[in-house]
Amino acid sequence: MTRPYVHGYDAAEMRRLLDQAATLADLLHFGTHYPPGAEVLEAGCGVGAQTEALLRNSPGVRLTCIDVSRDSLEKAQQRAEEMGCAVNFQVADIFDLPFAEASFDHVFLCFVLEHGGDPVKALRALKKVLRPGGTLTVIEGDHGSAHFWPDSAHARRAIQCQIALQRQAGGDARIGRRLYPLLTQAGFSAPEVTPRMVYVDGSKPRLADGFTRNTFAAMIEGVRARAIATGLASAADFDQGVADLHRTTERDGVFCYTFFKAVGVNTAE
Template sequence: MGTDYVHGYTPAETRRLSDQAGTLADLLHGGTTYAPGSRVLEAGCGVGAQTVQLVTRSPGIELVSVDISEDSLAQAKARVAANAPNATVDWRHADLHDLDEKFDHVFVCFVLEHLRDPRSALTRLRGLLNPGGTITVIEGDHQSAFFHPRSTQAQAVIDCLVDLQAETGGDSLIGRRLQPLLDDAGYDDVHVEPRTVYADQTLPHLVDGFTRKTFIAMVESVRDRAIAARMRTESEWNDGIRDLEKTAAPGGTFHYTFFKGVGRT
């Protein structure tokens, strides 16, 4: 399940993932807990931003966290040790196709968007679940972003991210198709619901944690690639980011939708 991670493996991206996980913890993890003793697979744990949420919200689970990046796994181990020192996690440097064991539940967050064949990955994960087991999948949809003040320049830099991710075989709009993907992969009782973020000056924690440090930072992560590909000039890019930053200023507003899907075997 190799990926071309469009945002890059950088300290800035690690900070962004941490800010995102902390700011959106209740939004994304609300309704997801696992019974003590449950065997849970976190597929694509990255730097451990979501791992911390899993072990603190479901104490006593047997968590196996897998990633293809050794550097990310090292950061994940350190993050969990610092934030949940009593948690026990079985860390694996592996591809999903290397796994040959059974789990009661699977958790996948912000992984499918980077895969060339997300349906195949979901099918493979279904084969790792015990009968009656569940999968929980969380993904975003970058075209669900709308904001005030409206700006064609700001929209253009967002579109650069969407297009660059598509060029690597990913899909930053995948949230809207979680239901058919899970259904086609053979899961039963599939249910998908939107998890919406809205930020304005009355919600400063979301303005800072999501609009600035999550979304704008995510767009900025592809700056060099977008300019090198001549999708935008340096001046056009700067204009777009400046307009996007106005959505986080007083009088600005920002909206984005994540999608959370659950299916059973």
């Protein structure tokens, strides 16, 4: 079974996901293009935050999107319909896929493995429905790559609270650095991994707002109640950490974070 989504499903989280996708679309989706008519599976599409970029970059593909949350799929379907795109949405678990082997030319997943308890098992399950010669593209973040100025011990501890809570839920908020060995263990040949760094300073107010404030800091702030309830931080310390993250969005502030994008090929056995 897929692990619970540690960030929750409320309206604030939906806004955060959409802000993140819109802000980072060019960075994360650069190089991902599928030919018209290709059968593409997006695994763990959620509310469709990444689906829009897939459709814009690869018009004419036959896209199937799956997620374990029916409510999220309904939101994703509404967004696809507003774009005028026909997409096959299905409720499905990556560990129990309702597709025949070799059903898809390409598989795409973004910010999914970090929430699963067994990423290699998930990758192997997706490999089974991928045709020989097809590609799997996976994008993940790494919270250990967050660096900022002014530096703040409170901010670093607040980030550690999120990492710890995700670990307790069976996930890994630092999984980006593991993509190469994970794809190799799952049987994909010669995975190519590229770092995609977000760098924000005072000359980039759009990124400061869209990523540092509305994506990353909002994600950390979203675990406040659980961090306090589980004794990982006091309310005062956690709130100071979030305030210090927001401080990095000012004119003299700097924030950087690295995502990792990997592409593996399903070579015929």
